[in-house]
Amino acid sequence: MLQRVLCGYTTAISKFKSNPSAALAEANGQAIAVSSNNQIQFYAVPTALFEKMAELCETAQRNEAPGKATPNNL
Structure with missing residues (x-):
């Protein structure tokens, strides 16, 4: 099964669980797929x-x- 990864960094859950703060720091402010x-x-x-x-x-x-009042639809 193919799976799309929506960010540039991935890690195994075991590594993430051992030190989540280090994993996030290593990604330099970007999201991580676990x-x-x-x-x-x-x-x-x-x-x-x-x-x-x-x-x-x-x-x-x-x-x-939806249905927001704007000058065009008042």
Whole structure:
């Protein structure tokens, strides 16, 4: 089975569990795909990156919310 990896770094769950902070530091602020049995189980995302992602989601919701009142559809 093929699996798409959505980031540039991967690590085994056993290595990640032994020292998650070191794994995140090694990735230099980028997300890490954590795998078990050659399957991605989850992505570990540093705080700064997560906050940027949350901000982008909030901005997208404000600008593209269905039924949002805009000057064109009032």
